[in-house]
Amino acid sequence: MIQISGLTFDYPGHRALNQLNLSVERGSVTALVGANGAGKTTLMRCIAGLETPLSGSIAVAGLDVQEEPRAVHRQMGYLSDFFGLYQDLTVAQCLEYAAASQGLAKEAIAAAIHDTAQRLSLQDRLKQKTSSLSRGLRQRVAIGQAIIHSPQVLLLDEPASGLDPEARNELAILFRQLQTSGMTLLVSSHILAELEAYSSHMLVLKDGKILEHRALSNSPHSSRALQLSLASPNPRLAEILAAHSKVLLSKTQDHHAEFDFSGSSDEQAQLLAELIQAGLAISSFGEQNLQQAYLRTIASKEAK
Numbered sequence: 657m658i659q660i661s662g663l664t665f666d667y668p669g670h671r672a673l674n675q676l677n678l679s680v681e682r683g684s685v686t687a688l689v690g691a692n693g694a695g696k697t698t699l700m701r702c703i704a705g706l707e708t709p710l711s712g713s714i715a716v717a718g719l720d721v722q723e724e725p726r727a728v729h730r731q732m733g734y735l736s737d738f739f740g741l742y743q744d745l746t747v748a749q750c751l752e753y754a755a756a757s758q759g760l761a762k763e764a765i766a767a768a769i770h771d772t773a774q775r776l777s778l779q780d781r782l783k784q785k786t787s788s789l790s791r792g793l794r795q796r797v798a799i800g801q802a803i804i805h806s807p808q809v810l811l812l813d814e815p816a817s818g819l820d821p822e823a824r825n826e827l828a829i830l831f832r833q834l835q836t837s838g839m840t841l842l843v844s845s846h847i848l849a850e851l852e853a854y855s856s857h858m859l860v861l862k863d864g865k866i867l868e869h870r871a872l873s874n875s876p877h878s879s880r881a882l883q884l885s886l887a888s889p890n891p892r893l894a895e896i897l898a899a900h901s902k903v904l905l906s907k908t909q910d911h912h913a914e915f916d917f918s919g920s921s922d923e924q925a926q927l928l929a930e931l932i933q934a935g936l937a938i939s940s941f942g943e944q945n946l947q948q949a950y951l952r953t954i955a956s957k958e959a960k
C-alpha cells in the first residue's frame with residue numbers, strides 16, 4: 657500500500673532520513689517506533705506529501721506522492737503530533753469543514769459526518785464546541801477529521817499522547833475497527849504497550865535509517881518472538897533449544913533465552929512439552945512484548 661524507495665530527506669545541515677526502502681502491506685497496522693529524533697515525524701510528513709525529499713520515491717496506493725499529491729490526499733488521512741482544532745466550531749462544523757476540504761460532494765457530507773461520528777462515538781457531541789471537550793474527545797474529533805473521507809491509509813503521529821488509560825484503550829479499539837474495515841495504518845508512539853494492542857508490524861527507525869521492519873505475532877504470517885526463563889540455571893539450555901528446527905536463538909544465558917519460533921500454536925505447545933521433558937525447570941515461557949522486542953532490536957542491530 658505504501659512503497660518507499662531510496663528516500664533521503666535533509667533539513668539544513670541535518671540528514672533526517674537516509675536511503676529508506678520500505679513496503680507497507682495493505683490492511684496492516686504498523687507501529688513506527690524509535691528514539692526522539694529518529695525521523696518518525698519526518699517520515700510521516702514525507703509520506704503525506706508535506707515535505708519534499710532530497711531523493712527517492714514514495715507511492716501510496718500506486719500513486720506517486722510527489723507527482724500526484726492531491727490524488728494521494730484523497731486516499732490518505734493524516735493526524736499530526738501537534739494538531740489544532742477550531743475552538744469556536746462545534747464538532748459537527750469541524751467534521752463538515754474537513755469533509756468539504758477533502759472535496760466530498762455537498763450531498764455526501766451529512767452522511768459522512770453521521771458515519772464518522774458513529775465510528776468515533778461522537779454522536780452526542782456534535783453540537784458541542786471543541787473548546788469545551790476533554791483532550792481525549794478532541795483527539796477523537798481530530799481523528800474524525802482525518803478519516804471523514806474514508807481514506808485507505810491513515811497516518812497518526814503520537815495519537816495517544818496525553819490521553820488517560822481509558823481513552824487510550826478506546827483509541828486502540830477504534831484502530832482495530834479501522835483495520836478491520838480495510839484501512840492501512842501507520843502509527844507512531846513512544847508507548848509501546850499501547851501500540852502492542854493493535855499493531856501487526858513494527859518499524860524501528862534509528863538516526864534516519866530502518867533498523868528493523870517485521871511482522872509481529874498479531875500477524876498471521878509472522879514467526880513469534882518467544883522468551884523462556886528457568887527456575888534453576890541449566891548450561892544445556894542453548895543446545896536443547898537450538899536442536900529444534902523452528903527455533904532461531906537470539907539471546908541465551910544459563911537461565912534465560914530469547915528466540916524466534918516459526919511454528920504454529922500447536923507446535924509451540926509441543927515445544928514447551930519437549931523442553932519440560934528434557935528436564936528444564938521452566939518458570940516462565942511466552943511471547944515477548946513489543947517493548948522487549950524493540951529493546952532487543954536496538955541492542956542487537958546496527959542500522960542497515
Ligand SMILES: Nc1ncnc2c1ncn2[C@@H]1O[C@H](COP(=O)(O)OP(=O)(O)OP(=O)(O)O)[C@@H](O)[C@H]1O
Pocket residue numbers: 667668670671672690691692693694695696697698699
Ligand atoms: N525543521 C527542522 N529543522 C532542522 N532539523 C529538524 C527539523 N525538524 C526535525 N529536525 C531534526 O530531524 C531529526 C528527525 O526529527 P523527527 O521530528 O522526524 O524525529 P522523531 O523521530 O519524530 O522525534 P520525536 O520522537 O521526538 O517526535 C531530528 O534530529 C530533529 O532534530
